[in-house]
Amino acid sequence: MNLNEFDEKYRKLGYNIIAGLDEAGRGPLAGPVVASAVILPENIELDEVNDSKKLSEKKRIKLFDEIQEKALAIGVGIVHEREIEKLNILGATISAMKKAVGQLKIKPEILLIDGPHIHIPHFKFENIINGDAQSLSIASASIIAKVTRDRIMQQYDKVFPEYGFSSHKGYGTKKHLDAIREYKATPIHRKSFKPVSEHLPNFRHYKQTREIGQLGERLAASGLVKLGYEILDMNFNVPKIGELDIVHRENGEVVISEVKTLFAGNPDVEPADNIDKNKWERIMRATQVYIDEKEIKDNVRFDVISVRISGSKPRITRIKNGLSIE
Secondary structure (H helix, E strand, O other): OOHHHHHHHHHHOOOOOEEEEEEEOOOOOEOOEEEEEEEOOOOOOOOOOOOHHHOOHHHHHHHHHHHHHHOOEEEEEEEOHHHHHHHOHHHHHHHHHHHHHHOOOOOOOEEEEEOOOOOOOOOOEEEEOOHHHOOHHHHHHHHHHHHHHHHHHHHHHHHOHHHOHHHHOOOOOHHHHHHHHHHOOOOOEOOOOOOHHHOOOOHHHHHHOOOHHHHHHHHHHHHHHHOOOEEEEEEEEEOOOEEEEEEEEEOOEEEEEEEEEEEOOOOOOOHHHHOOHHHHHHHHHHHHHHHHHHOOOOOEEEEEEEEEEOOOOOEEEEEOOOOOOO
């Protein structure tokens, strides 16, 4: 079927600005649900576009760039695991789609929404079963949503390397289920989904495995991913010198972050107070090795991230340029 035919049906009804909506990530056990809204120009040529699930990863990435170049407007909405738990997956999908529509720089006259049961208030819309196989706008949105989500999961793979998120993207493959059973769930898993709900870690687990510091680093890194920053490295170790907890890219800078994890019951001290001159020097020396090895040319900034474990919701504070010795 020519996917343009379905969109042309609505153009003939007098709708010139048509936004296709689709999502990626309703079924996985971990990570966000991502929605996209795409407005295409009339008579656009995107011959290779199809339902994202029917395309290879390489083809999706190629088409992602082509759609970005040719679309009149693109909006992306992301809802992470905590909000998914709060809203349920349908509610989270609707929320992501609302966010995607809100990101459009052009107001659509009608929304073509993939699947049933999705209602976007204040817009005329139509739900289309298997819309990503019937509408060019929806199929384009499915590609934008899928590639965007895949890239987020590839970032989480750097944070949680033993879970294999780059390969399965959070879906319930055997490799993923085995990892959950062996290592327990991560902070980005959807806690109410089975079998995640059967393998939730508690503080005793982290204490027994001596992974409290690692938990703080991973919570901090996950927060950076949610802000849209690129994780370059985790726990970059230079033997006999020191380790860099998190390295990420932010607004053209490479940021080295030292993470300090505290419990709610601990004295309310500043995390930077725990970094003495010896620690500072080791971080500086490890940074120099990192810069040389990775051939870093960008400006380098040093932050401190405080992770205070308190109940079910940790408090994460970033102190930009916080790593200094008076």
